[in-house]
Amino acid sequence: MKTLGPRGSSLWIAAIIHRLSGLALAIFLPVHFFVLSLAFHGGARLDGFLRWADQPLVKFTEVGLVFLLTVHLLGGLRVLVIENFDWHDGQKRLAMLVAAVSAVTAFIFLMRVF
Amino acid sequence: MNVEHLKTDILILGAGGAGLFAALHAHKADPNLDVTIVSKGLLGKCGCTRMVQGGYNVALNLGDSIERHFMDTIEGGKWLPHQALAWTLVTKAIERVHELENEIGCFFDRNPDGTLHGKAFAGQTFDRTVHKGDLTGIEIINRLMEQVWARPIRRLEEHRAVALIPSPAGGISGALLIDIRTGEFRFIAAQAVLLATGGGPTMYRYHTPSGDKSMDGLAIALRFGLPLRDMEMVQFHPTGLLAGPDTRMTGTVLEEGLRGSGGHLLNGALHRFMGDYDQKLERATRDVVSRAIDAEMRAGRTTPNGGVYIKMSHLGPAHVAKEFKGMVDRCRDCGFDLAGGLVEVVPTAHYFMGGVICDVDTSTEKAGLFVAGEDASGMHGANRLGGNGVANSTVFGGIAGDVMPRWIAYNRPGHRAPDADALDAEIERALHPFGQKSGDLNALREKLLDTMWDDVGVVRDRAGLERGLASVDQIEAELLTAGLADTDRRFNLTWQDWLNLRSLCEISRVIALAALKRENSRGAHFRSDFPAPGDLATSTFTVARQTAGGIEIGERPVAFTHVKPGETLIRDPVAAE
Amino acid sequence: MNVRLYVWQRATAALMAPLVLVHIAVILYATRAGLSAADILSRTHNSIAWATFYGIFVAAASIHASIGVRNILVEWSPFSERGAGRFAAVLGIALALLGFHAVFALVVA
Amino acid sequence: MSSAAPAQLSVSLWRGSDDGCYETYSVPRRASQTVLDVVTYVQRHIDATLSYRFACRVGMCGSCAMTVNGRPRWTCRTHVAKVAANGRLKIGPLENLPRIKDLATDMQPFFEKWRQAEGVFAPSLTRAEPMARIKPDSRARMAADAAIECINCGVCYAACDTVRWNANYLGPAALNRAWTLVNDERDAGNAARLTAVAASGGCHSCHSHQSCQEHCPLALNPTESIAGLKRRTVAAYLNGELKA
Numbered sequence A: 001m002k003t004l005g006p007r008g009s010s011l012w013i014a015a016i017i018h019r020l021s022g023l024a025l026a027i028f029l030p031v032h033f034f035v036l037s038l039a040f041h042g043g044a045r046l047d048g049f050l051r052w053a054d055q056p057l058v059k060f061t062e063v064g065l066v067f068l069l070t071v072h073l074l075g076g077l078r079v080l081v082i083e084n085f086d087w088h089d090g091q092k093r094l095a096m097l098v099a100a101v102s103a104v105t106a107f108i109f110l111m112r113v114f
Numbered sequence B: 001m002n003v004e005h006l007k008t009d010i011l012i013l014g015a016g017g018a019g020l021f022a023a024l025h026a027h028k029a030d031p032n033l034d035v036t037i038v039s040k041g042l043l044g045k046c047g048c049t050r051m052v053q054g055g056y057n058v059a060l061n062l063g064d065s066i067e068r069h070f071m072d073t074i075e076g077g078k079w080l081p082h083q084a085l086a087w088t089l090v091t092k093a094i095e096r097v098h099e100l101e102n103e104i105g106c107f108f109d110r111n112p113d114g115t116l117h118g119k120a121f122a123g124q125t126f127d128r129t130v131h132k133g134d135l136t137g138i139e140i141i142n143r144l145m146e147q148v149w150a151r152p153i154r155r156l157e158e159h160r161a162v163a164l165i166p167s168p169a170g171g172i173s174g175a176l177l178i179d180i181r182t183g184e185f186r187f188i189a190a191q192a193v194l195l196a197t198g199g200g201p202t203m204y205r206y207h208t209p210s211g212d213k214s215m216d217g218l219a220i221a222l223r224f225g226l227p228l229r230d231m232e233m234v235q236f237h238p239t240g241l242l243a244g245p246d247t248r249m250t251g252t253v254l255e256e257g258l259r260g261s262g263g264h265l266l267n268g269a270l271h272r273f274m275g276d277y278d279q280k281l282e283r284a285t286r287d288v289v290s291r292a293i294d295a296e297m298r299a300g301r302t303t304p305n306g307g308v309y310i311k312m313s314h315l316g317p318a319h320v321a322k323e324f325k326g327m328v329d330r331c332r333d334c335g336f337d338l339a340g341g342l343v344e345v346v347p348t349a350h351y352f353m354g355g356v357i358c359d360v361d362t363s364t365e366k367a368g369l370f371v372a373g374e375d376a377s378g379m380h381g382a383n384r385l386g387g388n389g390v391a392n393s394t395v396f397g398g399i400a401g402d403v404m405p406r407w408i409a410y411n412r413p414g415h416r417a418p419d420a421d422a423l424d425a426e427i428e429r430a431l432h433p434f435g436q437k438s439g440d441l442n443a444l445r446e447k448l449l450d451t452m453w454d455d456v457g458v459v460r461d462r463a464g465l466e467r468g469l470a471s472v473d474q475i476e477a478e479l480l481t482a483g484l485a486d487t488d489r490r491f492n493l494t495w496q497d498w499l500n501l502r503s504l505c506e507i508s509r510v511i512a513l514a515a516l517k518r519e520n521s522r523g524a525h526f527r528s529d530f531p532a533p534g535d536l537a538t539s540t541f542t543v544a545r546q547t548a549g550g551i552e553i554g555e556r557p558v559a560f561t562h563v564k565p566g567e568t569l570i571r572d573p574v575a576a577e
Numbered sequence C: 001m002n003v004r005l006y007v008w009q010r011a012t013a014a015l016m017a018p019l020v021l022v023h024i025a026v027i028l029y030a031t032r033a034g035l036s037a038a039d040i041l042s043r044t045h046n047s048i049a050w051a052t053f054y055g056i057f058v059a060a061a062s063i064h065a066s067i068g069v070r071n072i073l074v075e076w077s078p079f080s081e082r083g084a085g086r087f088a089a090v091l092g093i094a095l096a097l098l099g100f101h102a103v104f105a106l107v108v109a
Numbered sequence D: 001m002s003s004a005a006p007a008q009l010s011v012s013l014w015r016g017s018d019d020g021c022y023e024t025y026s027v028p029r030r031a032s033q034t035v036l037d038v039v040t041y042v043q044r045h046i047d048a049t050l051s052y053r054f055a056c057r058v059g060m061c062g063s064c065a066m067t068v069n070g071r072p073r074w075t076c077r078t079h080v081a082k083v084a085a086n087g088r089l090k091i092g093p094l095e096n097l098p099r100i101k102d103l104a105t106d107m108q109p110f111f112e113k114w115r116q117a118e119g120v121f122a123p124s125l126t127r128a129e130p131m132a133r134i135k136p137d138s139r140a141r142m143a144a145d146a147a148i149e150c151i152n153c154g155v156c157y158a159a160c161d162t163v164r165w166n167a168n169y170l171g172p173a174a175l176n177r178a179w180t181l182v183n184d185e186r187d188a189g190n191a192a193r194l195t196a197v198a199a200s201g202g203c204h205s206c207h208s209h210q211s212c213q214e215h216c217p218l219a220l221n222p223t224e225s226i227a228g229l230k231r232r233t234v235a236a237y238l239n240g241e242l243k244a
């Protein structure tokens, strides 16, 4: 922690996770759109895909994506709150909360998928 | 030796309140003139103006008056001030504060009605000290620095002035500098030069000024043949932090307000001793408290590190922590509990009243050379009021900036060639340590600090001063044989330390000589063998000058041009009471 | 980033925040049981509401993500500001095209 | 406290400029000892050529900041006990600034950006006029006061990764100063200032990492100041007062 210096703090980590999740979403989104547009050619192709997507590994990545979306959403809200509302102490707790909520969401999703 | 030659019209040595103001005013007076400002550290981030806590004295409010401020200054200075200078100080301060607030951008603290707040400061009959919290100097210097940055003023940061160079044709040709970062020399030719390196009595064991101040300006002026006045007048602040040897924290000032608001001073035996010296106890004036602490120390009734304690806890630690947050934080960072415990303190050399003799327009005996700020003298006499220091540097720095362009326009001195021999001699002088075998610089520094503290300090007498003089001579002689390895001159702080020590030795000697000359006790100068102040009406001030035969100290009568001892200019002395 | 890009990015972020919440709710709901293409299509087909919902989402996400990626490129890649801007514009347009294509597929086709 | 501490500190100092390396020295531990004292000890007693910078030695000038065990700090007011629990110190120059030599950096870019952010008061009055009456409890004055005591030490600038990653970014201290001026009723320079901080590299480049706020030795909050600037510039932009 110490040698990480400014990079060790939970606030910094929150910002980095937000960035990485945004980046991952930006990479995933075209793929996601592509999958959905398979429906253009009728339900069959999509069904085929969805069966393929039933595999645990694929499911797992999807869980990850929902997780990313939630993390990014909450991280984004954190930024919007900092930027637009009067300053309050306890920013660190907010960052922790963000991490906790996204973990819980992802966990619920995980339970449902499997 | 490869020396870069540069040219400028106005050369300002020092970037404290005096130097920065001079640069701004000179640039405004004639934007076509090339103005160069030299600073030993980073612009605005060195020197003592930045360290001003208390604030800035100025007669702004109803009930106060210029006359009242003037009388406080004269009486505080024990009738030694040069009255025309003191008068200029108190009158111009009003315009200067308006300028600081309206044009430079300082945002001073306000009263509830929106007007500027004046706080109480010791030794004054009116609460006239304008401030920004207890970090007034930071506000003043930051704003000045920003204004200088925003203008085409040339900055030579981390450059050390080592000498003024005469011209063979007479007059001044410019100054020799060392670029601290590269270790190279630069000669700057100038039409007019301002000396504003800010004095700073750092030759005492305990001292408050910043590390870059080492009396360079006065040593340079002395060598250039200028007369110096009031050189025995060293102001001690009673409560410097005492954190032991080997730490730069030691000597740094703990603010006056601690005593003012009811702090107690205890000696090593935890006895509250101020009652043994003065009825006003801890609230007595700076010099009285400093002498009392000094007496306890000399009697050996000290704390482990050899000072006394300041105790605040009886006022309630929570209250102290809130009221004096800055001081409590500072002590805490250094490992001490000011709010709840005992903190060791010691008197500490704070301000230097002596300096170059100058006129109200900042001109000196040498045509083309001007002086302002703590390098100048005469405004404060035997004692400087808290709050008159920064007023002095900003008022006279500004005046110098107004005057120099006019002086150039009128006299058309042009750029005079430097006296080549003088230039070579000064370069050689600065390089002296590299030609010597290595020596123990640290031991010499310690010895000088102790000598000045023990023999030329808070309380003086003939025997001690003579001992001190002999010892300063010896230290200087040893310094001249103490060499440095010539491996890397770039950003070589040890070389700079050597040069600092040399300046300090030279001025230490003058302080001791002037102190010997003054056989009475006034303000900051206390002779135990002559404890009486002497006749005020025939007051004299000391003048020191370097001659072929050494330092000569003379005395001149104070001219009571505005007010005589026993009189006052305050028409209605009770109005503000 | 300058104020114009900032306004677009934060505005789209604020806009997407509720949309994403709904989207996540839908996903959670949808994954309750095994999902089939018919399930999805039956919900979305010919629904103007869903078309608008996802249309706005796609537009906002394209703008938002391209500006975001631009910032990342400026800071983390050797791209110049100009280069990063161009790359991001292409990404934004691609995202929008793919996105509208998908919405069209789900709603109309 | 001193009894438990080891008698010697193992101190690694950065030597040289960009192509330098850390060198280790042994420095006696003292009861009262700041990081600046440790550095001074090395210069005075071990290697006379060591370069570093300080002036006031009490936290007023902001000259002495260095990287201490990975964190940017003011060294004159950092007690060794606070940072060297295991008797080890690793001290380097501040990050994100060009190095001059050893522990001294070139602060020119920092102040240049301060200037670019229009961090300079633009007067609306002259010395001949009375001083502005400003209530100490007005909202604007309180906002200005909250951010004004910056000592330009560069610690926040060194702690901020956005500064590291984006050469154009003005950085927390410059923007913090701009914000105090935006709140200064006496100032007449806001049009230029808002344009400056709304441009590329201005306040909108900040990602609210908050390292600046975490490290500021004076406990100032540049993140909050920058957020204020973001709001103010967005409002100006939406009102058509800014071209961007």
Ligand SMILES: Cc1cc2nc3c(=O)[nH]c(=O)nc-3n(C[C@H](O)[C@H](O)[C@H](O)COP(=O)(O)OP(=O)(O)OC[C@H]3O[C@@H](n4cnc5c(N)ncnc54)[C@H](O)[C@@H]3O)c2cc1C
Residues within 6 Å of the ligand: B013, B014, B015, B016, B017, B018, B019, B038, B039, B040, B041, B044, B046, B047, B048, B049, B050, B051, B052, B053, B054, B055, B056, B057, B159, B160, B161, B162, B196, B197, B198, B199, B208, B209, B210, B212, B213, B214, B216, B217, B253, B350, B351, B372, B373, B374, B375, B386, B387, B388, B389, B390, B391, B393
């Ligand atoms: C801790 C402290 C608290 C104080 N509080 C108050 C107060 O509350 N009110 C008040 O009125 N006064 C106060 N003073 C006094 C006041 O700070 C000074 O009197 C005043 O600021 C001096 O201004 P100056 O411009 O002459 O010098 P400084 O501000 O000291 O500036 C000197 C400049 O010269 C430079 N310099 C030095 N040597 C050289 C060289 N050889 N070459 C080039 N440059 C050089 C320095 O680096 C610096 O830039 C205080 C002083 C201290 C130390």
Ligand code: HEM
Residues within 6 Å of the ligand: A018, A019, A020, A021, A022, A023, A025, A026, A029, A069, A072, A073, A075, A076, A077, A079, A080, C010, C013, C014, C016, C017, C020, C061, C064, C065, C067, C068, C069, C071, C072, D206, D207, D208
């Ligand atoms: C749920 C709604 C969303 C919100 C509230 C939101 C919020 C934000 C915010 C406030 C930022 C700025 C971060 C900063 O500059 O410090 C940001 C950045 C970013 N967002 Fe989003 N976002 C959302 C959805 C998305 C989506 C769906 C994507 C991907 C397609 C995305 C991709 C990005 C990217 C790539 C960045 C750049 C990250 C960075 O610069 O650090 N965001 N987001």
Ligand code: SF4
Residues within 6 Å of the ligand: D062, D149, D150, D151, D152, D153, D154, D155, D156, D157, D172, D173, D176, D215, D216, D217, D218, D219, D220, D222
């Ligand atoms: S905001 Fe704080 S950390 Fe940054 S320069 Fe100012 S005082 Fe230093």
Ligand code: F3S
Residues within 6 Å of the ligand: D159, D160, D161, D162, D163, D171, D172, D205, D206, D207, D208, D209, D210, D211, D212, D213, D222, D223, D226
């Ligand atoms: S650390 Fe940097 S990113 Fe912003 S909040 Fe502070 S300036």
Ligand code: FES
Residues within 6 Å of the ligand: D054, D055, D056, D057, D058, D059, D060, D061, D062, D063, D064, D065, D074, D075, D076, D077
């Ligand atoms: S030396 Fe001035 S802040 Fe540390």
